[in-house]
Amino acid sequence: MTNDQLKEKINGWISGLEFPENKQYLEVVVPAESLLKLARLLRETPETAFDYLFCLSGVDYGKQLGVVYHLESTTHNHALVLKVKTDDRVNPNFDTVCGLWRTAEWHEREIFDLLGIKFNNHPDMRRLFLDDEWVGYPLRKDYKDDINIIER
Amino acid sequence: MEEIFQDIIIKKSDDYIINMGPQHPSTHGVLRFELCLLGETVKYIIPHCGYIHRGIEKMCEKNTYQQIIHLTDRFDYLSAHMNNEAVCLAVENALEVEVPERVKYIRTILAELNRIASHQLWWCAFGMDLGALTTFFYGLRDREPILDIFEESFGSRLLHSFNCPGGLMHDVHPNFQKKIKDFIKYFRKILPEYDQLLTGNIIFQQRSIGMGILSKEDAISYGVTGPSGRGSGFKCDVRKHHPYSAYSKVDFKEILYTEGDTFARYKARIDEMWESLNILEQLVDNMPAGDYTVKMKPIIKLPAGDYFQRVETARGELGCYIVSDGNKNPLRVKFRTPNFSNLFIINKLASGNKIADLVAISGSLDLVIPDIDR
Amino acid sequence: MDFNIYDFTSFTTWVHNALTSSMSPGWAMFVELAIVGVVFIAFYAVIGLYLVYAERKVCALIQNRKGPNRVGPFGLLQTIADLFKLLMKELIYIKNADKFLFNLAPFIVIIASFMAIAALPFAKGLHAIDLNIGIFYLFAVSSLGVIGILLAGWSSNSKYSLIGAIRSGAQVVSYELSVGLALLSIVIFSGSMQLSTIVESQANGWWIIKGHIPAIISFLIFLVASTAETNRGPFDLAEAESELTAGFHTEYSGIKFAFFFLAEYMNMFIVAAIAATVFLGGWMPFHIPGLDGMNHVMDYIPPFVWFMGKTAFIIFIMMWFKWTFPRLRIDQLLKLEWKYLLPLNLMNIVLIAFIVLMGWYIK
Numbered sequence: 039m040t041n042d043q044l045k046e047k048i049n050g051w052i053s054g055l056e057f058p059e060n061k062q063y064l065e066v067v068v069p070a071e072s073l074l075k076l077a078r079l080l081r082e083t084p085e086t087a088f089d090y091l092f093c094l095s096g097v098d099y100g101k102q103l104g105v106v107y108h109l110e111s112t113t114h115n116h117a118l119v120l121k122v123k124t125d126d127r128v129n130p131n132f133d134t135v136c137g138l139w140r141t142a143e144w145h146e147r148e149i150f151d152l153l154g155i156k157f158n159n160h161p162d163m164r165r166l167f168l169d170d171e172w173v174g175y176p177l178r179k180d181y182k183d184d185i186n187i188i189e190r
Numbered sequence: 191m192e193e194i195f196q197d198i199i200i201k202k203s204d205d206y207i208i209n210m211g212p213q214h215p216s217t218h219g220v221l222r223f224e225l226c227l228l229g230e231t232v233k234y235i236i237p238h239c240g241y242i243h244r245g246i247e248k249m250c251e252k253n254t255y256q257q258i259i260h261l262t263d264r265f266d267y268l269s270a271h272m273n274n275e276a277v278c279l280a281v282e283n284a285l286e287v288e289v290p291e292r293v294k295y296i297r298t299i300l301a302e303l304n305r306i307a308s309h310q311l312w313w314c315a316f317g318m319d320l321g322a323l324t325t326f327f328y329g330l331r332d333r334e335p336i337l338d339i340f341e342e343s344f345g346s347r348l349l350h351s352f353n354c355p356g357g358l359m360h361d362v363h364p365n366f367q368k369k370i371k372d373f374i375k376y377f378r379k380i381l382p383e384y385d386q387l388l389t390g391n392i393i394f395q396q397r398s399i400g401m402g403i404l405s406k407e408d409a410i411s412y413g414v415t416g417p418s419g420r421g422s423g424f425k426c427d428v429r430k431h432h433p434y435s436a437y438s439k440v441d442f443k444e445i446l447y448t449e450g451d452t453f454a455r456y457k458a459r460i461d462e463m464w465e466s467l468n469i470l471e472q473l474v475d476n477m478p479a480g481d482y483t484v485k486m487k488p489i490i491k492l493p494a495g496d497y498f499q500r501v502e503t504a505r506g507e508l509g510c511y512i513v514s515d516g517n518k519n520p521l522r523v524k525f526r527t528p529n530f531s532n533l534f535i536i537n538k539l540a541s542g543n544k545i546a547d548l549v550a551i552s553g554s555l556d557l558v559i560p561d562i563d564r
Numbered sequence: 565m566d567f568n569i570y571d572f573t574s575f576t577t578w579v580h581n582a583l584t585s586s587m588s589p590g591w592a593m594f595v596e597l598a599i600v601g602v603v604f605i606a607f608y609a610v611i612g613l614y615l616v617y618a619e620r621k622v623c624a625l626i627q628n629r630k631g632p633n634r635v636g637p638f639g640l641l642q643t644i645a646d647l648f649k650l651l652m653k654e655l656i657y658i659k660n661a662d663k664f665l666f667n668l669a670p671f672i673v674i675i676a677s678f679m680a681i682a683a684l685p686f687a688k689g690l691h692a693i694d695l696n697i698g699i700f701y702l703f704a705v706s707s708l709g710v711i712g713i714l715l716a717g718w719s720s721n722s723k724y725s726l727i728g729a730i731r732s733g734a735q736v737v738s739y740e741l742s743v744g745l746a747l748l749s750i751v752i753f754s755g756s757m758q759l760s761t762i763v764e765s766q767a768n769g770w771w772i773i774k775g776h777i778p779a780i781i782s783f784l785i786f787l788v789a790s791t792a793e794t795n796r797g798p799f800d801l802a803e804a805e806s807e808l809t810a811g812f813h814t815e816y817s818g819i820k821f822a823f824f825f826l827a828e829y830m831n832m833f834i835v836a837a838i839a840a841t842v843f844l845g846g847w848m849p850f851h852i853p854g855l856d857g858m859n860h861v862m863d864y865i866p867p868f869v870w871f872m873g874k875t876a877f878i879i880f881i882m883m884w885f886k887w888t889f890p891r892l893r894i895d896q897l898l899k900l901e902w903k904y905l906l907p908l909n910l911m912n913i914v915l916i917a918f919i920v921l922m923g924w925y926i927k
Contacts, residue, residue, distance in 0.1 A: 062283075062498055090410050090426075093498070093509045095524035100515075108498060108509070108526075112410055112425065119496070141413035144534045152247075162199075167240030167563065176248055177522075187248070208723045216806040230727070230894050319806045321797060321891025327627035387888070393798060394890045545727070546893040549807050 039085060039116050047086065051079050058121075063108070065119040073122050074133040080109065080118065081138045087111045088118060091139035096149035098179050099123070103130045103155055127178075131156040152177040199234045199537065201226075212241050216319050216549045219559030223536075223548075230544045235537045243563040250523035255281050255355055255490045258523065262510075263349040265527055266561040268308040269503035271300045274353040276510040276525075279434055280499035281355040284492045284512070291436075292480040293357040298436040299370065299473050300340075300352070302466040306377070307336040308504035309417075309459050309466075312556045316456065317388055319553035320397055325388055332380055335373045339366065355490055357483025370474045374467055381463060389460065398453040402539035402551035405450060412538070413531035416506025417458040418555050422450035428502040440472045452554040459556070489518050505529055505556055529561035573689030600692050604681055608830060613643040615829040615879065622883040653818035658720060661815065665719035670816065670823035672712030677830040679705040684837050685759050687847045687867040698759035699747050702838055703740075706793070709831060710736040713795075713802065713812050716824070720815035728811025731894055732795060732802030738901040739799075742789035743835075745909040749782040749916045750775070750842045753925065763846035768853065770845035774926040778916045783843045785909055787881065790835035792897070794828065797886035801894055832882060833875065840874035847871040 039047070041064040045057060048066060052075070056067040068076050080088040093108035104123040110116070124130045134157040136143035146157045147166040154175035157163060165172065174181050181187075211222035220241035226233040246265060250258045255277070262273040275297055282289060310333040317325025337347040343363045344350040352359055388394050404414060409424040419426045427444040429437045445461045447454035492514035499510045506528025513522040532555050539555075540548040579599075583592035617632065617640065624631025632639030658666065682692040683701050695701050710733060717729020751757055753775050754765040765771075772779050792799035803811035813824045840846060847867030851859045892900070919925055 060496060062496075065496070091413060092500070092507060093511055093524065093526040095511050095522070095526075097513055097522045097524075099513075099521070106496070106511070108511070115431070119498075139413070140408070140411045141531050141534070144530065148530075167243040176245060186245075187252075206723075208727075215809060227727075230731075317890065321800070321804065321806060322889060323623075323797075324627050324887050327629060331628060388890070391890060393892055393896075396896055397890060397893060544893055544895065545807050546801075546804070546891070 039114055041116075044086070044116065044118060047083075048076070048080075052076055060119065063117050063119045065121065067121045067123065070122050070124055070132050073120070074135065077107070077120065077135045077138055080120075085114075086116075087113050089113070089139075091135070091141055091145075094142055094145035094149070096153040096155055096177070098153060098177060100179055101125065103127060103153060103178075105132055105149065105155060107135070129156070130154065131158055133158050134160040136160060151175075154178065199236060205233065210548075211238075216553065217559070218315060218553075218557055221533075221557065221559045221562070223552075225545070225548070227545070230546075232541055232543060232545060232548050234541050235548065237533055237536060239533070239559070239562050241563065242560055244560075246564045247523055247525065251519060251521070254518050255492070255520070258520070259353060259355075260351045262525070263351055264560060265525065265564050266503055266505060266508070266529065266558050267348055268311060268558055269304055269505065269508075270349045271297075271304040271352065272501050272503040273508060273525075274351060275301060275435070276499050276501040276508050277512075278353045278355050279501065280497045280510045280512050281490060281492065283499065284495070284497045284514070285355075285490070287356055287484055287486070289357050289484055290480045290482070291478045293482060294436040295473055295477045296358060296362060296482070297353065298440070299470060299477075301435070302469045302473075303336050303339065303370070303373075305504045306463050306466045307333050309463050310336075312459060312504075313384060313388075316550075316553040316556075319549045320394060322388060322391070322394070325384075328383065328387060332377060335369070335376065339369045339373065342366070342369070354483070354486075356486035357481070359483075361482040367474055367477060370470060374470055374474070377463075378467060381460075381467075384460065389456070395453065397546070397550055398456060398554070399449075399451060401452045401547050402543065402554070403450045404535060404539055406448075408535065408538065409450070412535045414506070414535050414555075415531065416502070416504070416528050416556075417445070417462055418455050418532055419506065420445055421447045421455035421458040423448040426507060428500045428507050432500055434499075434501065436473060440469050442469050442472075452550055455554040491516060491518050492520070503528055505558065505561070506532060525564060527561045527564060529557050529559075530564075533557055533562050571688050576689055600682075604678065604692070608678065608681065608826075611833055612826040612829050613647060615833060616643045616646070616825070618876075618879070619829070619883055622880060623887050626884070626887045647822065650822040651819055655820060656815070656817040658815055660721045662719040662721070665715045666815075667820070669712045669716035669719060670820045670827075672715065673709050673827040674712075674823045674830075676705060676708035676712065677827045677834060679708070680834045681830075683759060684834070685763055685841060685846055686871055690868070691760070694758065694760050696758045699751060699757045699762075699838075699842070702759075702834075703744050703747065706831065706834060707736060707740050709827065712827075716816070717812040720812075722815050724808045724810075724814045725812050728802045728804070728808045728814070731804075732812060734894070735795070735799065735801060735897060736793055738898055739789045739792040742785055742901060742905045742909055743793055745906070745913060746782045746786035746789060747838070747842055749778060749913055752913065752916050752920055753779070759841055759846075762842060763848060766845040766848050767851075769851065769926055770843065770848065772843045775916070775919075776925065778912050778919060779843065781908070781912050782916075783839070785905055785912070786839055786843070787878070789901070789905060790839065791882050791885055792901070794831040794835055796828070796832060796882060798889035798891050799897060800886070800891060801897060804891060806891075832879060836875045836878035836882065837871070839878050840871060844874045844878075845870075846874075 044064055052072050058065050080086045088109040088111050090110045090112050092110050095106045097104045102123045102125055104121055107120040109118045122132055134146055146160055149155050151165040151167050205226040208225045208227055210225055211217040212220040222238040224236040246261045249261055259274050259277050262277050263270040266273055310329045314326040314329030340350055341347045343366055344352045404422045406423045409419045409422040415426040423446055430444045442465050445458050447458050494514055494516040497512045501508045509526030511524040512520050515521045536552055540551045583595055621631045632642035635642040635645050680702055683698050685691040713732045714729045717725040750771050753771055754762045756762055772783050795802045813821055847870050849862035849870055
């Protein structure tokens with residue numbers, strides 16, 4: 039499917055989505071509540087069949103926190119970038135997609151560990167790299183560590 | 191959704207737990223497997239990582255793009271060149287810089303040399319995992335000429351931060367082409383020895399055929415890429431499907447096996463060495479003359495936006511995701527490292543098998559721990 | 565045939581007579597025992613150390629390396645230096661180990677291998693005891709070592725050690741059968757369990773030649789099974805360093821570790837010596853009937869050299885195994901024994917009994 043057809047398809051499922059400019063991939067910004075719905079449709083509809091999640095990144099944009107899903111279909115060879123953002127920096131949470139793409143389970147744990155974004159219904163929401171007693175989330179922009187991080 | 195979560199681990203208080211790692215000969219680094227055993231059989235495996243997490247992604251946010259490259263060497267140290275290349279390509283694509291043909295050729299040659307060297311080391315270590323200690327010396331012996339080529343051109347053998355945005359740090363040594371040609375000749379002669387020593391061995395085949403079968407669906411869902419994924423029939427060769435550098439100019443096969451067992455992953459890697467030799471042969475004679483770099487500004491600022499670059503390392507797909515806000519430092523850099531995804535399939539593959547099979551399976555996934563921990 | 569020039573019987577009788585003439589028979593016996601003990605300890609140390617050296621050299625040969633070549637000429641003193649290193653190393657104290665059994669285990673292992681040497685005929689008249697059930701004795705004693713291994717694994721209170729010990733137990737108990745049955749085939753051929761008689765019966769040809777096909781089958785089975793019984797690669801599951809770090813001796817250090825290490829090499833020597841004695845004629849020279857000239861030349865090579873040469877040949881084969889094969893898995897190991905080696909062995913024994921009955925072997 040070409041990007042325009044994909045856009046049309048996604049608009050057919052959920053209206054009013056934002057498609058920011060991106061030279062490489064088609065990009066969609068999804069509200070957190072319809073993330074799982076859209077992800078499931080993208081994964082399970084035969085025409086889209088996004089079965090390969092090749093990157094899952096958490097991003098701290100400064101004010102907002104977001105999660106970026108890079109999806110690809112191994113059958114149709116089209117790619118898509120899903121983005122979710124939240125303003126909530128105290129208790130940010132999104133729905134997990136690890137039932138759709140199993141690789142997401144550990145990527146989400148990593149994001150929880152380093153950015154503090156919780157994923158609802160995740161089977162094993164523990165820290166991945168750091169100790170369970172670690173305070174703070176190191177990849178956030180406002181994380182302070184006087185010993186290990188040298189401010190320049 | 192429930193049926194997809196079949197492999198979720200349920201711990202019980204009377205499980206016989208044994209810690210394999212962080213210091214263990216066959217985890218190839220500081221990784222810890224928490225194994226639950228039932229006699230010799232492994233009930234479940236919980237990987238614990240983070241023992242050597244260095245926060246490279248956080249460091250990247252504080253550094254300029256030229257500096258980031260030197261950090262990328264350090265995650266998958268056996269595919270150092272490909273890691274460098276990912277960042278360079280991402281930056282070059284973002285700035286829409288066209289690098290000279292010569293640079294593309296040299297990068298591709300280096301990537302393939304690096305891939306062969308990495309697979310050689312994997313072969314050594316895999317043999318060791320299975321108890322065939324002689325493989326180690328054969329592999330290391332043949333890896334030496336490649337490291338010599340690296341040393342001659344860049345002064346370092348393992349972590350050669352030779353790429354920079356826009357091209358290379360300096361031109362390659364005049365002996366470069368000749369040495370590679372010698373190496374191709376040498377290695378074509380020596381590679382069948384690997385098969386004689388290990389592949390044809392009946393014990394080896396019994397240990398690997400039909401062990402740890404990974405289905406294609408699981409490979410895609412778990413994101414198992416590289417030779418491990420291609421051993422299951424997952425067409426995931428980035429070189430083929432999203433060509434970069436000079437890969438669009440060479441003719442090569444994507445190695446695919448459909449069995450998905452340890453032996454298929456093993457064969458995929460052995461065949462990849464042959465294929466890399468083919469690629470090298472096609473490139474090394476046609477290296478165009480020209481500049482080794484384009485003029486870049488001393489301070490690189492990427493326009494605000496997201497950039498993603500996919501590169502095939504020796505272990506699978508490396509994704510470099512750069513979010514820029516227009517400053518000289520990136521806002522966020524995320525590396526989708528192949529081993530991170532490849533590791534977590536281990537519970538699915540090895541649970542229900544014997545401890546010895548766990549060692550063989552984790553060996554066949556070719557884990558490099560710093561790549562998981564970053 | 566004239567072996568009298570190298571017959572040690574007269575020498576040992578002379579020593580015995582000299583001792584009994586100068587002291588009471590009890591004391592004479594005691595002194596003899598002491599002499600034998602000292603000789604064996606020295607022999608044990610030398611053989612153990614040089615087997616380690618040989619293994620390193622063979623391994624280096626297979627792996628395109630040089631091996632030890634710095635300490636002494638050709639690195640000959642390397643293992644002696646290693647021994648001093650091991651002697652000086654700290655014996656690590658393990659808090660939760662069963663101390664008595666933990667300390668006892670290496671001695672059991674080493675004593676078991678000591679006892680086996682006693683029955684080996686090194687040359688005519690050169691053995692400590694010539695039991696009339698020599699094979700039976702060797703067979704019994706060489707399996708004692710597994711008790712030490714099991715104790716080591718259990719008492720060191722480590723999970724890796726325990727798994728290694730369990731594996732070793734399963735392995736040694738199964739392969740014992742094949743070792744025993746393979747030796748039994750030659751007992752049927754020679755009609756004796758006494759090692760000296762078995763050797764004498766090979767004066768006109770080694771059993772592996774005289775017994776043709778069934779003897780060769782037995783020899784191969786013995787080679788495989790004895791490699792497994794000594795826990796050597798490709799059957800080194802009890803140590804399996806890529807799985808269990810070091811198996812049953814994970815927690816041992818210094819000289820106690822060296823005991824296990826030495827015992828492993830001595831066991832290898834013992835099984836190779838048994839194979840040489842039973843299948844390859846022990847100290848008997850190589851003879852081809854009819855070629856008297858060559859046979860005489862062969863007779864002038866001392867029997868001790870013949871014995872050690874044959875043993876070294878089998879040790880070399882066992883080392884070759886270890887350095888080229890990957891390790892088996894525990895279930896494959898047991899399957900090999902119970903499904904292939906044991907039935908083959910039993911059929912082979914029936915075949916041998918039939919052959920001996922019909923007299924279809926070279927007499």
